[in-house]
Amino acid sequence: MSTYGQAMVSEIDEALRLLNCYIIEGYDGSDIKNLLSKIASATELFLKRDVFPTKNNRDNFYSFIEELKTHSISQSKVDFIHNIRLAYNDAKHDPNSVLSILQVKELLENLKLAIDDIVTGSIGRVGSSVRAATTRVFWICAWDHYTGGETEVTVFLPSEYNGFLGAHSVDHVSIHGLKWDDFKADLPNFGTVHPHDGLIPEGQVKFWLSEGDCLTPFVFEGEYSSLIICLSKYLKDVDLISGLAREDNPVNLLQTAVMAVSDAYANDPNASKEVQCASALTLANSQYAVLPKFNERIEHYISKVVDVIDQAPMLVKSALTGPIWSTKDSYDSNESIYRDDSIRTLIDSKNRIVLGVRKL
Secondary structure, three states: OOEHHHHHHHHHHHHHHHHHHHHHHOOOHHHHHHHHHHHHHHHHHHHHHHHOOOOOOOOOHHHHHHHHHHHOOOHHHHHHHHHHHHHHHHHHHOOOOOOOHHHHHHHHHHHHHHHHHHHHOOOOOOOOEOOOOOEEEEEEEEEEEHHHOEEEEEEEEOOOOOOOOOOEEEEEEEEEHHHHHHHHHHHHHOEEEEEOOOOOOHHHHHHHHOOOOEEEEEEEEEEHHHHHHHHHOOEOOOOOOOOOOHHHOHHHHHHHHHHHHHHHHHHOOOOOHHHHHHHHHHHHHHOOOOOHHHHHHHHHHHHHHHHHHOOOOHHHHOOOEEEEEOOHHHHHHOOOOOEEOOOOEEEOOOOEEEEOOOOO
16 A cells, blocks of 8 residues: 555656656646646645644645754755745746746656655655545535635535525634635645536525625535645634634534544554544644634544544554544444444444534
């Protein structure tokens, strides 16, 4: 099974293969810019998610690259990654710029050398096996709250439109209002984005738009954890009336605890329960959009999820994914022995953390 480090190296190899095809067969400027953009985004995500998973996700690309120097990565290799970042920024901010395909080829070859050193150094979780993805379709809709300079992004599970409220929301994250376009531009790095036409029932779209200050909804195909990681980059601390904050909802806290704890075990399955709880709390703050002022609320759920996972065999602990949502009947009929029915949480035979806490 491939590790996270090997997966990043393979992505660079594939980009180099495409470049060689372009050199032989011909290309236009957009081909090179798109390839550079994809690799730069993949590199940033690799550093944030796999190399330094506990560093604050809202820190910029530059700071993550610089952090490598504290892990014995040479200045020359650090500069190789900075060169990718700078070339991408130049291309993004100057649409008329022309990139030399040979220059980009050299940039990628040097990037691979830097990534090889990161893999050799076993920084973060780069040596861990890539966990199976729990990909599904989500509907995304957002509402601007101008007085607070905030946009509330709500995540829905697809459903038939019933003529009333329709789809069930499973989460919501408040982001900076001016960052909505940045979030939408960034999200394709975390999964696949589709327009809503033909994918979300027309009645559902009309209902959302009728609520006022509603932004155009769209469809995201990918992992729930990846979606929240992306949203977390643009998180805004908003003072809301009691009951309206994301952290006021116990189910949101449980879902976030599942993501953070499963990551903690993937990073170090041998650590004690106390260390897993501490690591998961750090991940909830840095990756999963939980503000530190709500730490006391999520610590309870982190502890409960750690207790569930700690029952499982070592190979299962490091391979867990989720959460996934189950109907009440499906949850109740599951015979897994790794569970805590007080929080409607279990580990199924596919190493997925299943929640039976929502009406579906």
